[in-house]
Amino acid sequence: MIKILLTELLCYLLFLVFVYIEDPVMVTAFIALMIIAGFMLKKTGRNFLQEIEKVYAENLGKVGLLAAAIALTVPFAIMGDSYWLQILNFMMLNAIMALGLNFMTGRAGLICLGYAAFMAIGAYTVGILTLKAGISFWIALPLAGIFASLFGVILGLPALRVKGHYLALVTIAFGLIVQELLLNLESITGGTNGLIDISSPSFFGIDMGTTVNFGFMSMTYQANFYYLCLVLLVITTVVLYRFSNSLFGLALNAMREDQLAAQCYGLNLTNYKLLAFAIGAFFGGIAGGVYAAMINFIAPENFGYSLSIIVISMIILGGLDSIPGALVGAFFLTVFPEKFRAFEDYRVMFYGIIIVLCLLFMREGVLPFKHRIFKPKTAGGEGN
């Protein structure tokens, strides 16, 4: 317990240092130092690392709880810096998407290269419902998830007949179709202009688009959304963890391993594939819904193919089928590029390089999913 707390606090501290240094040279030096420290630890402190790993693996609930508790303090620790709060909000929305995509692609083995489409559907659902129908954000948000799920099923139907590379192509096409629809259904979506002036939600009468006053300290509106995103991220993680670590998750894993064998052992592939698509898409829709309310402006180009690639590179970096991996992947790939704003033009290239490097040298990602869902209780123990 104390070990978990200490290691998490250490990571938190390192993160804060990282946030506070501005000079790109210093940042590079800091990252280099961290990498060297990481290698040193791997070489000399192997026992220590293994011990930490074991403690973490055995107390996942506590790890998550502590991390969430620490995350509550972030807005205060960075003194309400609106720029960094916004980045962290994006990070958490990315993490929600990465978790959703990870469920589809990592757990169920259904490759999806058009995940941004689900975010787009969620964002436009919230935008249209709050702007044109005057529905409250809190009702529109779950509807955004449900609509995205419906589109997930619609994507799933043709995808039932194809697998592997062909499935990847179908999902790319799906992403493009959704984007084209958003561009061309001008009367509903506003076409290239997108939707402007989406109102911020109000929470028990407090407009979330205004500054918050904590009494001793007042913060920009981003802090409101910080806590909203945090709550949603925790819910997403818990829900997907539960689904993954159940007999349902096991069946999805079996389907990923060998579809034909799974079918010959009684799995109704249609149901399981559609469910995996629907559940994965739901969280994309939720992330999109929050995005629309937070930015107050959405346009089709926000949800292009490159966003799909960014999300998939997060789960590849973190390790396919690994929930902690998806979180870590989203964290690194959102926070690090911010320090290198000067090289903004090369951003997508950077994601491409990450994917290539991971696939070449680190197929299992940073935090691979090592232990299985069900383990024998007696003898043998953890194994590998």
Added chain:
Amino acid sequence: MDLLNVENLTIRFGGVVAVNEVSFSLKAGETLGVIGPNGSGKTTLFNLLSGIYQPTNGEIVLAEKSTKGMRPDEVFHLGISRTFQNGRLFWNLNVLENIMMGMEEVRNSKLFGSLFGTKKEIAIQEQAIEKAFEIMKIFGTLLTSQAHKASKDLPYADRRRLEICRAIASKPRVILLDEPSAGMDGVETETLMNDLIKVKKAMPELSIIVVEHDMAFIKGLVDKVMVLDYGRRLAYGSFDAVAKDENVIKAYLGQGDGAC
């Protein structure tokens, strides 16, 4: 009435008739050996029986229910399970989970239950694990001691055992074994034979259909033998009768080339 009745089963792939008017029947607890050279339609026959292919003609009736138009998962629910020639385990799942995948409980678990971790759901999981261990015990401690290992890390012979365990986990009425001895040497084949006899003892009501190249392997195991050649049924009957059949000797056994 026999448990399994197959009548005039035929499948065409374009101009090729891979299985041609094959008929046989099987009682509960009986074992049928299917032999024939490579390309004689043995595996195609299994794919027909398990619902992967739909026959062009003919019918498969299990316990008075026709499997016509059924998907593999529906055929499985009716009570036919199978192993695969090249071994199709769920490679990254551990031994325990592989067997659990063969069980009904896995597919009946409810989304709601797994989301909230209800008592019922947890009880189902624990029962499934217990049942899986019961099944593994057919092979003594060979599998139970490796239950935590990923199935890709198992030695070859244990993979075959695991595949058999997975196939019988759902308590099927008929199990189809597709060349269980493929790639094994003499000693391993003999152990496998004994393993199968153990399974038969543990589950006396289970009917088995086993595909083999090699007649010697199935000699002590089977009640009936069917010989296939170019998709047609060349001979069908007791082992001794088939072994003496002139057609079989001419077409398959008696050529003395030893290739099969």
